[in-house]
Every structure is written in structure tokens, then in C-alpha cells.
Amino acid sequence: MKRLVPLVIGGLCAAVLTPAAAADTPSATGVAVTVARFATPDAATKAYTYDPALIAPGAAVVVVATPLRRSTKALLTVYGLVPNRTYGAHAHQRPCGALPTDAGAHHQHVVDPVQPSVDPAYANPDNEIWLDFTTDDRGRAVVGTVVPWRFADRRAGSVVIHAERTATEPGKAGTAGPRLGCATVRF
Template sequence: MKTFAVAVGTALLFTATAGVAEAAPAYTFAKFETYSSTAKAVTYDAKVPAGAKAVVVSVPTISGGTTVLLKVKGLLPNRAYGAHVHVKKCGPLPADAGPHFQNVVDPVQPSVDPAYANPRNEIWLDVHTDGNGFAYTSSTVDWQFTERHAQSVVLHNEHTHTKPGEAGTAGPRLGCVNVSF
């Protein structure tokens, strides 16, 4: 946890002092709960228990990229989860968050072409929880949210696949966190 706090603090410090980035930082701290219009994080499956917590921080980098940090607490222990940034907000149904946010949008949706569904064109935040259900990760891409903005991070049932025809897939959507990227 200390490492995560240092990473967040350092990222925010560089963003605040850079003064050159066009994109704005984003921060969300939320508890997973059943859907309501005011929920910041929604659970769709017991694999993301109600009461589990998530922190998402997004900061533009000095070089024109974006770093997104994800920390989760209270998930199932010793388990893999896929996680990606999605285009829409969380809704009552798992599909409401829409597809993954892609810097260069695949004209064929759902996108399973590795030329588009990859960790350079999307933000992938796969994690593996420890024995206490805690995990954190980060992803840095060389682009920023400027004219188009993502609106959520979705937790999936398994780590992200990379093979043609299944690239970017990670199983059912288990939970969703609203983030104003």
C-alpha cells in the first residue's frame, strides 16, 4: 500500500508541476454496491463482493501519455481479475459500460483484433489478489484523454486474452467503477 501511495503522490506531483499536459487528472475512491443511480462502483457478481473497495487514479504524463493506477481491496483472495477502461458509465447491467476505450477505434465491434485490442491502444489493468483480496497495478500508454473521454473501469472474470479472435476479452463483467477520465 505504501508503494501505491508513493506512486500516486509522485504522479500527481509531476502532473501538477509539469504545466504542459492538456488532459486532466482523475481520481475515484469507491465501495462496490448493488446498482443505484448514485453508486460510484457497482457489483454484478459475488466475485466482486459488496463492500469491496477500489481506487482509480489517472494522470497525464509529461511526455504526453497517461498513467492509470488501480488498487482494489476486499475482493476474493488469490484470484485473477481482468480490468479495462471502458467508454461509458456503469449501469444496472454489466454491458452498460460499453466497449473498452480505444485510442484508435476498431471499426469492427466487439473488437477482438490484436491490432486494436492490445495494451498500447487500450488501458489494461489486470490484477491478481493476494491472500487478503488486495491488489494494485498500473498501466501507462503514450496517449491522453483529450476530446474523447472514458467513463469507467470494469473488472472481468479472468486475465485478458491476446490471441486473434479473442484479443481483449476477459470473461464476464463482475464489477464496474465510475471514473471521469
């Protein structure tokens, strides 16, 4: 039985499906929900930590992606991470795997013909889903974004958390350092 429960983090509240109900597949309305705890690659099923010093096993992640009329809203909630630290985060092409690179490159609505993409005309928060965040003094964060497009035949498969805030300058646009963790999301 699916149940919505309130999730309160840092004074913010969001309704999410209970972990048992979160099937990690889009609902009939197209809403995608992932609720998971990070684990090392040998034990992970939905959320992988590749750097346990910066994303400890047992830290939690919730991702909700909602199609709107002409856009997509994405919400990322984390807790149990390093306090007062900035992370980069983006939707990536494929589901998570044992290796940080298994998730592929950033999902782009309009794909840059030159890969890896570091051109700000393509690697930007309107063409990709960027969810950079800074944790509070308890290691929690809630961040959301709305992009001006909906998924069609190509869908993202995960949200990857990176070591640094996302760069925006030419030649570095979209880069955010090493991949620290990954949550599989069926956008």
C-alpha cells in the first residue's frame, strides 16, 4: 500500500512515499521517486557511495522528479552527509553501478555534439538538471529545480553527487569534481 508521509529536513517539509512503497518507477502520473540509503558498491542496490568519508554508508537520499505542463521539477533531499559542505549534483544518463562512471555523462535535453560536454551553451542548468547544495550543520540539505522541458524518449537514470560546486565557465562548464555518490532514479 502506497503512503505519503511528510519529510521534514531543516525546517522544510516535503511529502514522499514511504521506503517500502517507493518502487523507483514512474507512477501513472509520471512522478519518479527514489528513497534510499547509501551503501558501498558491494552492498548497494539504489544508492552508492564511492567516497565513504564524504558520503557515509547509511546516509539517506530522496529524489522526486515531477513532470509539469511544459517543464520538469526535481527535488533532492539528503541527510547524514558531511556538515556545512558544498556538493555538486546532476541528473546522469544511466542508472548507478559499482563504478562511479557507470552512470554515464550528464543527461542533456539538447545533446552537445562534442563530448565530454564543457560548453556552457549545452552544460547549463536549463539544459541539464543541476541540484548543487550545501549541507547544514547536521549534514542535511533540500534543493529543487525546474527545467523548461519534459523527458521524451531519452530519460535520465540517476542523480550523481559530486565533490565540488558545478563550474559554469567555458571549457569547464558542468564539471564538479569526482563522483562521490549516486542514486538510481527512473526519470
